[in-house]
Amino acid sequence: METNKNVYRLQGLSCTNCAAKFEKNIRNIQTVEDVKLNFGASKITVHGGATIEQLEQAGSFDGIKVYPERQRQLGKKESFWEKRDNITAMISLFFIIVGYIFSIQLGEESLITIGTFGVAIIIGGFDLFKVGLKNLTKLQFDMKTLMTIAVIGAVIIGEWGEGAVVVFLFALSEALESYSMDKARQSIQSLMDIAPNRATIRRNNETMEIDVEDVRIDDIMLIKPGQKIAMDGEVVKGQSSINQATITGESIPAYKTTGDEVFAGTLNEEGTLEVRVTKHVEDTTIAKIIHLVEEAQAERAPSQQFVDRFAKYYTPAIMLIALLVAVIPPLFFGEGWSEWVYSGLAVLVVGCPCALVISTPVAIVTAIGNAARKGVLIKGGIHLEETGRLKVIAFDKTGTLTEGKPEVTEVIRLSEMSHEEILGVAKAIEAFSQHPLASAIIRKADNEQVNAFEAEDFQSITGKGAKATVNSTVYFIGSPSLFEGMVSVSTGTKQQIKELQIQGKTVMLIGTEREVKGLIAVADQVRESSPSIIQKLHRLGIEKTVMLTGDNEATGKAIGKQLGLSETRAELMPQDKLESIKTLRERYGNVAMVGDGVNDAPALATATVGIAMGGAGTDTALETADIALMADDLERLPYTISLSRKTLSIIKQNVSFALALKVLALLLIIPGWLTLWLAIFADMGATLIVVLNSLRLMHAKYGDE
Template identity: 75%
Template sequence: MEESKQVYRLQGLSCTNCAAKFEKNVRGITSVEDVQLNFGAAKLTVQGAATIEQLEEAGAFDGIKVYPEKSREPENKQSFWKKRENITTMISLILTAIGYVLYFIMGESHPATIGVFVGAILIGGYSLFKVGLKNLTKLQFDMKTLMTIAIIGAAIIGEWAEGAVVVFLFALSEALESYSMDKARKSIKSLMDIAPKKATIKRGSATMEIDVEDVQIDDILMIKPGQKIAMDGEVVKGQSSINQAAITGESIPVHKSAGDEVFAGTMNEEGSLEVRVTKRVEDTTIAKIIHLVEEAQAEKAPSQQFVDRFAKYYTPAIMIIALLVAVVPPLLFGGSWSEWVYSGLAVLVVGCPCALVVSTPVAIVTAIGNGARNGVLIKGGIHLEEAGRLNAIAFDKTGTLTKGKPEVTDIVLLTDKTEQEVLGIAQAIEQFSQHPLASAITRKSIRVHADVYQADGFQSITGKGAKAMVQGEEYYIGSPALFEDKFSITSEVQDKISQLQPDGKTVMLIGTETKVDALIAVADQIRKSSKTVIQKLHQLGIKQTVMLTGDNKLAGNVIGSSLGLSETKAELLPEDKLLEINNIKEKYGTVAMVGDGVNDAPALASADVGIAMGGAGTDTALETADIALMADDLEKLPYTISLSRKTLAIIKQNITFAFVLKLVALLLVIPGWLTLWIAIFADMGATLIVVLNSMRLMKKDVL
């Protein structure tokens, strides 16, 4: 029998150490087979059976509340100042202040002074001692154990005042760390509030408002102007401008009419729409984004893995150093016991790994949230870090740098036939073809109101063109090679073809066995944003930008040079693109491949970072790529590189700062200058600065 898998959302998960302990406690429930805790997203996945009461009991030490994933989690609108742990912190501060007043009036050893300080320690440190003493009995050494030992030690040697200050400052740093982590999580939670929870639907002649969970595929959504669209679907009636910024990051609204796709969470601006629902609520694009973002937060970045491994050995090492500082000088060099035990306690406090442990996850969670709100889906910390190290970027041409929609650019008439006649004959033949060049001719014919003809006996000539009977005469349309094979081409026609091809245009000929009536030149249109994006990437320091295309060399080189790319590789098969990616990797190091996520899968997989465009509405792009640009546009690429680099820089700053500050504080032991005050300020200060530095990634614009 298959084990049941339950997913829960958590409230009150305050720190990484608490998360690890909670996971261990849940694992200890006998009916639980396996547990996965996602700290960044505050989600718990339990394999096996466990009641909510059992799970909350496992997290009782940190006041963790557990809710089933599908249920509506109650909004925790409790003020920062009304939380129980924050109230006890404030009482501890007031008692510590009173204690210092008595300290100066009555002296440090007066029973009233000691009593007030003891009150400050017990009230402010109650939850700390409860966990710390329990850990001590089990020989589990985390930061709460270190703090508990330090405060008990301070009390034993009569340092009541400093013990009270340490308790207050530790409680304050915990409260601020919890507050900042909640803020980072809320940036992700805001994604969940994008799509409405209710939808107005029409079933038969009745119109009703129901929960989105009850909406069925093929239901008709009624959307008024100014309303958010509740589900993914296809417009069946009406037209309007839709603001898709929440999904794709595009600031300019997109015009939608019958047959166009719309996404849950986007805003209908002016017209009324009727939309046929195409996906259930759990399968909508926004639901997929939320799921992938949460999964991304659970995936540890290389720097975080390093810090986690380091912290494992770091805490026991600090305990040993603290013990040596407390014991060696008095035993071997006749030092004062109280003085060196005090220094040992200060080493314990300063050695807390809080700042190191939070240095990476807060930055990663915040950056992934920023990306998601700006239409960039980054599927893990590892991809975020890799994108920050990019030296080269390879682009697919069709549909990435170009629109992927060829247009007729020139019609060169060679006989007395008019443009309308030529296009009419061409459309009559090409209407039977699925080729992109055929659709370009059809679009042009409709635009210029070409003559309408009927074609009979259509026959495709593989790789070269087609032929059919139009008005009793056999017409051919296709490449110059088709006409060269069948009939000879005059030098005049050859000259005209040679004039068009160097501009990157694909030239088709239309005519009969005896004459060529016209040349039709077709070209894929370059996206307006492509040139600017390439310039921005070079400004950001990307050394090499390469276009990989299956198109002919002439067309490829024209587009490559007009965009300012470093290099163009043309006439490539999918396996050749893979080879090129490996060559670029050898030459330049870290390389990204940008494509549409459907074609070029081997190249996307082989690159260090696979970036897919047009993730909105394209399941393949969301699933295959490491990073998905939700809009069908490259404009977010420089932003993504910039966000990744800034994240990488902030992680390095955090780790370096936390190391250096602790090292400096530890060196103060040598001249005997390290006090418990300095120790707790060094620890709390490092944690706060690391968290605040990471929060800079919340800013919308990182360029």
């Protein structure tokens, strides 16, 4: 039985610890059966009954606001300086400055000095203490608990000034972390704002402007020049250039006319269009992209799983070290209690795992958001990381490395039949076939306006070709293997076939069961950009590029050589492609498969990373692949690998830096140089540097190598 499920967007979700606590509080609501919080997307899914008031009450400790998922405006956005926490932090800073002035003039022991620092601590740390003391009673040791202990400890040993500085720096650290996460989340918010929320619709001969939620399938949408398209649909009248950069990442506008597909969020540049709506607002391509990007951010990447496991043991270990630092020297070496308790408190502060915990998610969120804006849909942090480790990339040939639209290059007579007759008979038979090669022959015959013949008794011969009766004669058309054992093919003809295949062409024979009448050579045109993309991939450090094709060996090798590929595997059936991926994985480890997401689904699923092309037009590509290149070309593939490698590098830098700074600060205990304010400054500095380092991924450009 399906439970009541509601999805909400959140505002004010500041840190991973707060997110975990918020989720736990919601679970404690009796009517809630299950809850899933997505920190990266700032979104929560609640199974069971819970009002917005109940959810906001569960997040009141952090001032979290809750809004229905489909609500466009999440209330008035507060600026950095309007937030209550930031205002109290600034007031606290004012009293700290006044307190230090009094300490210079009246001394640190003066009641006025202590009182001023006390006011700074209460104003700046009220919310901190409220949560920290509550956690302490429940023995929940998060960052706020550690800070509360540190500040109270500082007050007990008379370090009022230090306690006040710790409160202010902690508030500043929280504010900067919240601001940075908001910046990272803006990559999703910008996607949500792409499509208009109202559309001009003609329904029952009446024109109206309505909310996109009220638009029905088969409504006619009217789009003027310069307007954004509000819904996915099919052009029924008009022609125009459409800028599809928001969906596919392509900067060159696509020409659209009657029968062409258009996407919500794209820009109509010049003509007036009438578009028949084909999808509901929640099913549009941009809606699917947003949904998949948000789901991707909820998925924990391997690095994040490691950091989360590490932090679980790290925090208790830091508390134990702090206790030992505070207790052992006074008990066993006769040192002063005040000095070593102070050092123990400093260890607590510097040991906060904040920078460590945020080091991975902020990098993943930023990278996935950047990629989505460039027309690359990465469906999880795990796929982002695995793409960064790729050694081998396998490509399907047709429609991936080539245009996928074969053209007839030669029609060669081998009998009394004329050029026109060969094409006419071939067209008559192939009219029954759906094969791309059949389409090429029909196009060629149509272009040359060849007289049409009628074919009867059509029969497909699996994997080889077809036969049919034309003008009372049974004709066969297909690969050379179809005619083996049926008719004798001359040595000269065999040589001709071999030469055409070496040039990268597929050769079809047409004839009767007694004689080969002619040859038709067809070539799938290599995409102009494919050779340069293969070169870029090799420069990026991809060890091996492999083409998997059903073409014959000679054709496959000719195209592979033209493209500069490391290896070509030809004459493969779909199951052979699957086996090829398995053997490549066994030999090299991380292998990507690039295909169109339809015929290549098994191979895409078996590869370490399945990359589908042309995701904008195919639901299958969006569903089966780990990564979808929304445009129907490979231009974004080097960018995707480059971005993935940068993300891996930045995550490693973040984790290494956060840990190194902690260790360095802890070593300062030995000479007694670690002060409370220096400890929190180190923690805040580590968090800030980790976040700013991750935000560099927002500016990773297309074409970076």
